[in-house]
Amino acid sequence: MSRPVPKPGILDIAPYTPGKSGAGVSGRVFKLSANETPLGPSPKAIQAYKNAADTLEDYPEGTSRVLREAIGRAFGLDPDRIICGAGSDEILNFLAHTYLGVGDEAIHTTHGFLVYPIATMANGAINVIAAEKNFTADVDTILKAVTPRTKLMWLANPNNPTGTYIPFDEVKRLRAELPPHVLLVLDAAYSEYVSKNDYESGIEMVATTDNTVMTRTFSKIHGLASLRVGWMYGPANIVDEVNRIRGPFNVSTPAMLAAVAALEDSAHQDKSRTHTEKWRSWLTEEIGKLGLTVTPSVANFVLIHFPTTAGKTADDADAFLTQRGLILRALKNYKLPHALRMTVGTEEANKLVVAALADFMGHK
Numbered sequence: 330m331s332r333p334v335p336k337p338g339i340l341d342i343a344p345y346t347p348g349k350s351g352a353g354v355s356g357r358v359f360k361l362s363a364n365e366t367p368l369g370p371s372p373k374a375i376q377a378y379k380n381a382a383d384t385l386e387d388y389p390e391g392t393s394r395v396l397r398e399a400i401g402r403a404f405g406l407d408p409d410r411i412i413c414g415a416g417s418d419e420i421l422n423f424l425a426h427t428y429l430g431v432g433d434e435a436i437h438t439t440h441g442f443l444v445y446p447i448a449t450m451a452n453g454a455i456n457v458i459a460a461e462k463n464f465t466a467d468v469d470t471i472l473k474a475v476t477p478r479t480k481l482m483w484l485a486n487p488n489n490p491t492g493t494y495i496p497f498d499e500v501k502r503l504r505a506e507l508p509p510h511v512l513l514v515l516d517a518a519y520s521e522y523v524s525k526n527d528y529e530s531g532i533e534m535v536a537t538t539d540n541t542v543m544t545r546t547f548s549k550i551h552g553l554a555s556l557r558v559g560w561m562y563g564p565a566n567i568v569d570e571v572n573r574i575r576g577p578f579n580v581s582t583p584a585m586l587a588a589v590a591a592l593e594d595s596a597h598q599d600k601s602r603t604h605t606e607k608w609r610s611w612l613t614e615e616i617g618k619l620g621l622t623v624t625p626s627v628a629n630f631v632l633i634h635f636p637t638t639a640g641k642t643a644d645d646a647d648a649f650l651t652q653r654g655l656i657l658r659a660l661k662n663y664k665l666p667h668a669l670r671m672t673v674g675t676e677e678a679n680k681l682v683v684a685a686l687a688d689f690m691g692h693k
């Protein structure tokens with residue numbers, strides 16, 4: 330060998346391609362492509378972040394204790410069963426790194442989050458895709474995909490980019506019928522936005538089984554995506570196992586302290602939830618009136634389906650909207666070439682998108 334060669338599996342990974350962040354046109358740009366909150370973080374989180382600037386020479390406290398305790402208080406959880414990470418992406422990678430090896434299989438659903446196959450294949454494991462029904466995870470199909478080599482199941486609930494969810498009963502049935510040695514990862518990145526009686530984020534599932542973990546993030550409702558903070562709640566043995574591979578200072582002090590302040594500002598979270606619910610309904614209805622199908626969403630974004638007729642495709646719409654400074658997420662790499670995902674934005678941004686789509690579809 331004349332040069333370093335990556336491990337098997339690495340070159341099979343399609344690199345993660347984020348949504349566009351700029352329009353390449355002059356004028357104002359509304360970025361509605363990454364499910365960031367239009368309200369920004371809590372002002373208290375910004376202040377906590379600034380205060381942390383006084384001690385940048387010090388390493389962070391290595392176990393993210395203050396943040397684990399704040400999460401414990403907010404959700405009634407034992408801080409010893411929480412791990413914090415540099416975004417929940419880091420935690421998803423910890424889980425794959427801890428439980429997946431060459432020849433193992435990990436399952437996700439058709440339009441599952443792209444970090445899952447990357448984390449799976451980075452560990453030499455095989456990515457198995459279970460078909461969705463109506464853009465929604467289907468427990469029977471997932472169970473049929475299980476083989477003796479299955480070690481892990483990734484389930485985003487609600488899912489990104491579809492915005493759909495499965496009820497607690499179905500999660501329970503999935504857990505009950507998956508073999509006990511299969512780790513079920515419930516990715517609850519958007520759980521704060523769900524207002525359905527039959528939904529459960531994962532806390533009860535984790536508390537009542539010894540083979541399920543739930544991951545959460547500060548990137549969405551808390552508006553701290555740039556700081557990279559996420560967390561996991563899991564059974565004691567899994568927390569112990571994952572902590573063995575966690576870097577000693579994986580969450581920075583400014584991120585940790587901003588996250589604590591964000592968590593304690595429940596009024597800000599309520600405001601964000603109320604804004605999202607109102608505009609998610611409005612967008613679903615108004616975009617529907619234009620003759621486009623919107624998949625019913627419980628998260629802070631909507632999935633818009635476009636016709637395949639020339640001039641009216643998702644690609645055409647993407648180009649049209651981009652010209653007006655409206656940046657949505659194209660989803661070819663999510664196997665949704667005929668759809669765009671739109672993050673619920675400010676009132677102004679939402680109205681501009683609906684007006685632009687009306688022009689695009691030829692409505693006056």
Ligand SMILES: *Cc1c(COP(=O)(O)O)cnc(C)c1O
Pocket residue numbers: 364415416417418419442485488489516518545546547548549554557558559
């Ligand atoms: C945004 C998102 C996350 C959160 O990622 P972070 O690394 O915490 O920013 C996790 N899972 C899904 C499905 C997401 O859409």
